[in-house]
Every structure is written in C-alpha cells, then in structure tokens.
Amino acid sequence: MKKKKLLAIVLALSMILVGCSLNQENTTSSKENNKSGINSEYINLTMVSPTTINPVLNNDKSVAYIMNLVYDGLFTIDQNYNTVPQLVEEYSIASDGKSINIKLKDAKWHDGKSVTSRDVKFTIELIQKNSDSPYNIFTKNISSVKIENSKEFAISFKEQYAFSKDTLIFPIVSQNILSGKSSDEILTNSNNLIGNGPYKIENMKDRAGMTLVVNKDYYSELPETMRDIKVGIVPSEEDQVSMIIALESDIGRVSLGDLSKFYEDEFNITNYEGRNYESIIFNYDNEYLKDENFRKAITHAIDKKLILEEGYIGNGKLVNFPLNTKSKYYDSDVQALSYDKEKAESYLQKINPLNNKNEFTNEDNKSEVENSNNSLDIKSSENNSDNKTNNDINSQSNDESAGNKELTEKERKELISKVDLKIIANKDNEERIKAANIVSENLDAIGIKSTVVGLTEKEMTTALSQKDYDLAFVGWELSSVPDARSIIQASGYSDEKLTNYMNSLASATSDSQIAEIYSGIQTHLRDKAAFISLVIRNEYIVTNRRLQGKSEPNDFDVYEGISNFTLKNK
Template identity: 55%
Template sequence: MKRIKVLSIILTIAIMVVGCNPNGGKDTSNKESKSAINSEYINLTMVKPKTINPITNKDKSVSYITNLIYDGLFTIDENYNVVPQLVDQYTLLQGGRGIRIKLKDAKWHDEGKVTSDDVRFTVDFIKKTGDSPYNKLVENIASVDTTSSDELTINFKNAYAFSIEKLIFPIVSQDKIGKSDKKDIDNNNNNLIGNGPYKVEKYQEREGITLVANKEYYDELPEDIRNIKVSIVPDYDAQISMVMSLDSDMTNISLGDLSKFQEKEFNITNYEGRDFEYIMLNYNNKFFNNLDFRKAIAHAINRENIIQEGYMGDATLVNFPLNSKSKYYNKDIKSLAYDKEKAISYLEKVDLADNVKIQNENTKTKNTKNIKNTKNTENTKNKDQNNKKSLKKNDPNLKREADSKLQTKKEIKDLNLKIIVNKDNGERVKTANIISDNLKAIGIKSTIEQLTPEEIQSALAGNDYDLALLGWELSITPDPVEIIQSSGYSDEKLNNYISSLLNSTSQEQTKSVYKALQKHVVDNVAFISLGIRDEYIVNNRRIEGELSPNSFDVYEGISNISIKEYNTN
C-alpha cells in the first residue's frame, strides 16, 4: 500500500556503468588504466545482490539490471502508460473479469519457447512468495487458464480498471526455476536464463555480469546494439564514485548528488518520478468544510513560484496525483491558479452558516421542483414578488445571515493556521514559508511548525494541524483512490466516481470516469496538488543517444545507445 512520506527525499538506488577492459583497437601505453572511457562496452553497476532471481529480488539497482534480461507481459513506457511486451494480442473479457492473451513468438535464452505455462507458473510463484515486490500485482488474479502454448486467459477475482497495468511483472522459466529445490530458488546459477533483449554471457559473483545482445529476440533490435558489463559494488556511494571517476558510463542519482555532475564530462537527463508533493487540509477545522474558504486558500497559493523557488525547478507542476504525460491525466482541467484578487473575493463569501445550509440542500431542491410544477397566473407572480420585497425588510433570516457573515469575518481575522512540515526536508520548509507569505497577503495568519517525521505522524493522527506539507509515493499503477481517501475529503458524487472507476470494464470508460473524477477533486479542493519530483540519469559524454527512463525501468531505451570516441584531456 502507498503511504505518506514525511522523510526527506528517499534516494532511489541507481544503476551505473563500470569500465572493465581497454579498447583492443588502441595502443594503450598506460596498462593500469581501466577507465570505461576506453571500453567497447556500456558499463553499468549494481549493488551486490542477494539474488538475481527477478521475482524474489528486492534491490532496485539489481531489478534495473534484471529488467534487461527478463520481459513481462506488459511494461511501462516513459510516460507511465502500459504497453505490450511479450503480449502479441489481448482482449478484455466482458465485464472486465478476465483478459485473453496471445503471446509473441518469444524464446528463452537457451532457445526454448516462452509459453503460457511459463506465465501461469510465474503468477503462482509470485503468489507463493509473500514478500515478492510483485505480490500486490497478482493479488486480484484468481487463476490462469492455458488453451495452447501461446494462448491463455487470466481470470480476475474482481473487475478492476487497472488490471492490465498490473501485468508488468517479469515472466520466468518454469523449466529452469520450477525444477529447482526451494532452497535453490535464489541460487544465481539457476537464474541466468531470461527472455529479454540481453542475455547473460558470464556471471561471476565478485566481478559482475556480462550481458550480450539476444540475437533471437522477438522484437527488432538495433544492428549496432552494444553489449553491457555490470560491475558489482558495495553500495550507492560506490556507484556514484564509479561514475565520477569515469569508470562508469551512467547512473541514476538523487537530487542531493546532482551538483557533483555539473561538469563538462556529463550529461543529465531528468524525468518525472513517482514522488508526489501536496498540501493536505484538516477537515476537523470547520473552515476547511467550507468550499469558498478552500478555494480562497487554493487561489492564494502561488504553486508555480513554489515549484521554482521551493523545489528549485526540480518538479513538474500537476493538478492531480498522476504523471502529467499519462493517458489518464486530464490536461483540460482549469486549475485554481494563483490569483490574489480571486482569493480575497472567495474569502469575502465565506459564511460558516453555509455548512449547515448545504445539509438542507436536498429539501430545498424538492421544494423548488414543486414550485416549478405549480401553474401561477401572471397576477399571482406579481403579488408574490411584491410580498417578497415586503418581507425582506423585516426578514429575521436575513438578519441572522448578516450576523453570521460578520461573525465569520471576525473568526477569519483571528485565524492562525498551523502549517506542519518535515524539518529535515529543505524544499518543503522553503515551500511552507512561501505558503505562509501567500496566506498573509490575503489577511490570514499562519504559524509554521517544523517537526520530525515521527512528530508529523503523531500530528496527523491527532489532527493537530491545519495544513500539512506531505509527500506520497505514487503507485506504478495509476490508481488514485488511496490518496484521495486518505485526504479526508468525501462527498456522495466523489464516492460514485470512485466506485465507477474501480468497476470500469473498458479503457474508454476508465478514461471518461477518470477525467470527471480529476475535475471534481480539483473543483472541490479536496487537497492542493503541488508537483511530482524529478529523478535523474547522469552519463558521461562518450555515450550518445537518448534513454527513455522512468522509475520502473531507468534503462528503457539503452539498446539504442551508442559509444563515441572520447578524449578526456
């Protein structure tokens, strides 16, 4: 399950390139030089693995390598959209309770055919491995029925809008892994046969892995595809050191290490990750139950300035917790953009009595309908209008309404909103100060409390805050339900949208409901979205070509990378 992140930005463990052998075509007088700059390989690194079994491995740097060796039924592209991989054709069954699949003519690296039995075995294997990182992806699979060697049906326990997006786990060989004893499942020698674009030529536990292009790959690969050497290093810091010393061609790095690579030797590629930054509102505060007040706050906050000043441009502004290039992202949403005048005008409208009025809205609507169904003559209408004018002068309800607004204005003047933020996260602390200044500009006082992660969790649990600056690690599956429900906001229409989304039985229906859901969340200011943090790949300049990275597969597109002659002098 996704959870609120109140720690500082979590470092994504990265993959780097390691230099191994000098270029045999050059006369290298300095035999001690082992730099990757002189290597004919693309050089990567990974932290020493406990296993290279892709189903049981939990280390990100290792999984980025196994992604080169193993394919799944589907994968995630650079825009976080699902695309077929081993799947040739597929059809969702009526009612969304299953998917019928025809596999491509794919082979294992030992020339055996990838079959529907391998898919069934993989699903069962993941289910039996309770701590597999892919366990959540198969929990809705009831069974896998095979009808031929390349045809199968995956049956789901429940209809679910994102069933296809969950079929991204690697497929492993029943023949190789299925015949291993339980104690030998993680033995590296039993996990050398994959089905992906690269195959293992050599594996040595201390030195690393040599990967060569799979000439029998079912998809077209570039003619000049480069082989890869993966060196084993003890930790993330060693990966950074390797790329800085030019013994590694590329790695993904954390924001904290970005400044180390602002030199002429390196190129930096940034891409949207899955770390979503947002402001959560405390609905136990009566003001946040008022839509006009929430809109005032939303219009008061300069989100574009926050992205540039708070996060130093290292984030993408979004209106909803979803990658901005996703096919589900609603680009037509008219967000509540920064507008000081609008913020003040909405603040003027705030009347806490409205919270009570809304509860009587249904009764009021019914009465209005009855009035519309009554046939009145023109004379009667005129009499009614005159009576209303007469009543307005002495209407006690109007006086109470005026008194209520005056009382609300006084309470707003006395407000002091508590903003809580992780004191160890510099970007969020800067953002909190920007928000405080924005609120001050429309006449709302606030106090920033910088807390430890543990104190933030306690404050959230005890509702001891008004605004909370938080982070959320988005699921690789574009399911927004958990973060919406955790926000504390709820209404009947929202619940209907969520139900319709989760029970959607076609991609067209999913897109339509998702679009409406996003608009409803934004229009009602359920929470305030800020942005999605960038992640980074750094490479030395002997590497040519562009990767298409995402946080699921940072080496997407590596088969298109070429190497140029490079002079470090």
C-alpha cells in the same frame, strides 16, 4: 582537471579492490583500466551486490534495473508511465472485467526454448507463494490461470478491477529451469541466467559482475548498433555514483544532491518525472475548512510556481492531480485554480456560518446531490469555473439555507481575524519547510494568519492520525499501477458525487472509460478545492558523453532506451 580525475580514479579503485591495500602498482594498473573503460566496446553499468538476480524475488532497485534488460514481462511501463504489451501479442478483457485472454508473441528463452503459457502460470504461482516478492501485491487479485495451449491462456481475477492489466508487469521466469527446485535453489544466481529479454547473460562472477550480449534471436527488432554491456558489482548506491565520476560506469541514477559532482564537459544529465508526489491536505475537522469558499480562498492565494522555484528549487513539475502528467489518464486540459489574490479575497467575502450550526455553508451542496448520478462528461476549463465563481461572488446566492444570516463585512473580517491555521511539515525535509513558509506568507497577504510547525517523521505520523493540524504537507510514492483512489481517499475529502465517481472507476473496463472518469474526478476535486496538488519530483540519470543517443528513462526502468545508444567514434 587532472588532479580531479586522479582523485576520482583512486576513489573508484578503493571500492573495487575491497580488502586489498592500495600500493603504487595498483594505482598505475587502475589508471590503465580506467582508460580502457573509457574506450571500451561495451556500455558499462553497475548494480549493488545482489542477494539474488531472480527477477521476481529480488528487492533491490539497482539489480531490478539490470534484470529488466534480461527478462521481459507480459506488459511493461513506457517512458510516459503507460502500460504497454511486451510479451503479449494480443489480449482482450472480458465485459465483466473479471478475466483477460492473452496470446503470447513467438518469444524464446535464451537457451532456445519457447516462452509458453506454462511459464506464465508458473511465474504467477511463484510470486503468490513468496509474500516478500515486490510483485506479490500485483498477483493478489489473480484467482487462476487457465491454459488453452502453449501460447494462449486466460487469467481470472477474484474481483473486477479497472487496472488488472496494469498489474501484469512482472517479469516472466522459466518453468523448465526453476520448477521442482527448493526455495534456496530458486534464489541461486546460477539458476537465473536464462532470460527472455533483449540481452543475454554471457557470463557472471560474484565479484567481477556480468557481461550482457545482445540477443540476436529476440522476438522484436533491435537496432543494429545496439551495444553489449558490462555490469560491475559495487557495495552500495553511493559507490555506483562514485564509479560514474571515475568514468568506470557510463550510466547511473543519481540524487539531486549528487548533481553538482558532475562536469558538463564529461557528462549528460537527463531529468525525468519520477513518482514522488507532493500535496497539501486539509483537516476537515476544522469548521472553517469545511467551507469550500474558505478552501478556494486558500487555494487561490497559494503561488505554486514560487513554491516550485524556491521551495523545491525547480526540482519537479507542477501537477494538478496524483498521476504522472504524461499518463494517458491525466487530463492536462483541467487547469488548477489559479494563483490570484483578488479571487482569494473574493472567496473570503462569501464565508458565512449557519445560525444553528457551528459550520459554514456549502452553496453548491444542493446541486452536488442533484448531479451525483449524471453522466461523467463534466470536463470544464478553469475559465468556465472561474466565470461561474465570479458571478456567484458578485450576486447574492439564491440557494442559501432558510434562516441563514448574512454577515456584514466587519463581522466577516472579525471572524477571519480569529483564524490561525497550523501548517505542519516534516522538519527534516528542507523543501517542504520552505514551501510551507511560502504558503504562510501567501495566506498572510489575504489576511489569514498561520503558523508553520516543523515535526519529525514520527511526530508527523501522530499529528496526521490525531488530526492535530489544519494544513499538512505530505508526500506519496505513486504506484506503478495508475490507481489514484487511495491518495484521494487519504486526503480526507468525500461527498456523494466523488463516491459515485470512485465506484465507477473501480468497475471501468476500458482505457477510454477510465480516462473519462478520471477527467470527471479531476474536475470535481478542482472545483471543490478538495486538496492542493503541488509537484511530482524529478529524478536524474547521468550519462558519460562517450555515449550518443536519446535516453527514455522512467522510475520503473532507468535504462529504457539504452538500445538507442552508440559509442562515440565506434
């Protein structure tokens, strides 16, 4: 253990003393610093050397995580990926959804001045003028900010959008400090030291880093045990990991591949649901895949639990829809179609081509059109869906189109024997390739041949655009805004009922309405086997065991819950 620790110390020192030779005197000094770091009164963090610490113009995640401690926004995202008020005391959304009235809390800047409506207006206009701001896309729908008084204002939107409130998560910066400054001056670190969050920047030096102290005048109550923070500056994310190993940093976000570097007796590892969503999409140009019975056969044949355990090495959470599973809009009562070989084979017995067209029937198409304008309260369990399906399987459908020929079992088997589905996945993504091979084996078990083809990222893009696949493993980064429509549309599935749902979602004006519509969409896509949701990948943070307390990280803010930490024996 001593040898491991010494190597780690030397590694950390090589990153801190950039450009300096490492003589014996430096090594001895490093050991002393390491010891004082372990027993420090501070919580020790790191960030990559910043281009700017301006919180709305910075594009580095590690810097953003630190600045989240210094600057608050109107709203923020909690550990469940739900949008909650931060600087906002009260708010109301207009009945047409095209404006929101907001009243601010009695918050103050770290120089003692009040946070005002003018600060909000200034921040929005600053973001809108800078297309490279990571928050620029969130302000594109804002048409104006009307100030009522120092604490009250109204934000108007160009178009009605159900998730307008969820876009107001950008930090608020001070008009008093930044107004009238040039573009270069706005980026200068010395002009961005005054925030409004739970931590104040006590001092900052370009190479030495910064010291954050608890803001005693914060507008919300903070734990009395809350610790001050030292932030070190390192050249890269890899160096952040090395600093944690060397015990020079207490908390850090690490990749799955880095976890093996951390010993359980020195570190706590916390996994949390990230935003990397994995799914399988169908090529609807394939005449076989236009039949929902064929898609249901495929879906029931796939062992998602095995894919998670062996394909993704347990690194994720099974998911039924492209939203974080803890989101208030994710309906966990809508179960996915189960892994069931018998049901899969039963659905294969239902496929049946039309006599006059080279495509398959959709026995529910008639009812879909009839029900497309009905109320959105159609939530149902998998059991109900499967009971209906089993009844359909055991009886001749009365809704088949006139002139439609019923295939014999021999003809159907012969038809299926001609299928050879092309399954594509990024060959540089080992987990997806493993998952694709599991799917291929699952399909073979019900008599459907398939071929897995590994492609480069560029080849994947070409294959997807040219529809040169039958099944494709694809990944998405879920947006901070819980709007799943772009992912649903990209799946390639569409029908009248789904279109009505999507239009209703765009014009929803309350959280309860959004949740109800999402439940309907989730159920409908499940019942149509429109695409196959697989997993949302886990992310990880590592914490030095000298910290005691519960962390509540998410991908928006890995240091969420840092105020809960106390130092052992302090």
